[in-house]
Amino acid sequence: MHLAWHVTRKILLFVFLAIAVAVIVWWRNDRSEFNQQTSSSSQSAIQVKTTPTQTSFSKKQYSVNDPTSIWAVVNKGRVLPSDYIPANLTSPSIDLSDSSAADNMHLQASASAALEKLVTAAKADGLKLMLVSGYRSYATQSSVYSGYVSSSGQAFADSTSARAGHSEHQTGLAADLGALNGLCQLEKCFGDTPEGKWLATNAYKYGFIIRYQKNKTALTGYDYEPWHLRYVGGELAAEINKTDQTLEQFFDLPSYTGYPANGYQLKAGN
Numbered sequence: 058m059h060l061a062w063h064v065t066r067k068i069l070l071f072v073f074l075a076i077a078v079a080v081i082v083w084w085r086n087d088r089s090e091f092n093q094q095t096s097s098s099s100q101s102a103i104q105v106k107t108t109p110t111q112t113s114f115s116k117k118q119y120s121v122n123d124p125t126s127i128w129a130v131v132n133k134g135r136v137l138p139s140d141y142i143p144a145n146l147t148s149p150s151i152d153l154s155d156s157s158a159a160d161n162m163h164l165q166a167s168a169s170a171a172l173e174k175l176v177t178a179a180k181a182d183g184l185k186l187m188l189v190s191g192y193r194s195y196a197t198q199s200s201v202y203s204g205y206v207s208s209s210g211q212a213f214a215d216s217t218s219a220r221a222g223h224s225e226h227q228t229g230l231a232a233d234l235g236a237l238n239g240l241c242q243l244e245k246c247f248g249d250t251p252e253g254k255w256l257a258t259n260a261y262k263y264g265f266i267i268r269y270q271k272n273k274t275a276l277t278g279y280d281y282e283p284w285h286l287r288y289v290g291g292e293l294a295a296e297i298n299k300t301d302q303t304l305e306q307f308f309d310l311p312s313y314t315g316y317p318a319n320g321y322q323l324k325a326g327n
């Protein structure tokens with residue numbers, strides 16, 4: 058009995074020690090798993106921080122002073138060289154209001170390709186658009202403006218047309234669009250047509266902005282022109298759409314409602 062108790066005590070002690078060791082081993086394993094988890098989650102937190110976030114919009118990406126730039130800002134105070142002709146004029150494969158051979162049925166290649174996409178998307182939504190007027194040379198713009206002056210006077214001409222060198226149409230990046238049915242062509246009511254409304258909502262998705270907005274005439278110096286689209290590329294068009302600013306406001310450039318005595322001359326390489 059005495060011996061038996063002695064043996065039993067040893068067995069109990071052994072069992073107790075075994076349980077204690079097991080508990081310690083379990084606890085240590087558990088801690089190391091916990092540590093691995095926390096270290097891996099802190100690693101992924103660091104990775105999230107170091108993963109480059111979407112690059113922020115740079116206003117310096119393209120020049121606003123070079124006539125060849127898709128961001129060239131042309132207005133009553135900023136004039137294009139009289140001999141500037143865009144290098145890559147092409148006629149878009151869409152409905153045109155004139156022969157594809159006509160000068161004003163041409164646009165710069167990038168604007169032309171973007172316009173084709175825009176017109177295709179509008180068509181998918183059941184709306185048919187056509188190009189009414191694209192590129193206009195310095196000489197053409199000069200005669201268009203003179204025509205307005207002789208028919209309606211200079212004040213009217215200046216609010217609805219641009220003097221030569223001051224028209225975005227000379228860049229080959231501006232497109233006057235119309236509904237294929239001809240309704241409200243180059244008239245303010247175009248903005249109320251399904252086609253005009255579609256453009257106001259969707260043009261930016263294809264890199265175009267409505268350059269002369271209804272609520273911005275005091276800044277642009279031009280009447281509301283819901284048909285006049287200016288190609289600036291998708292990135293800038295999205296920014297302009299988001300901020301609801303004119304090109305001048307967006308780039309912190311002066312707004313002109315009239316022609317200053319000495320305008321800023323845009324120049325290639327600037």
Ligand SMILES: [Zn+2]
Nearest residue numbers: 231232233285
């Ligand atoms: Zn226009």
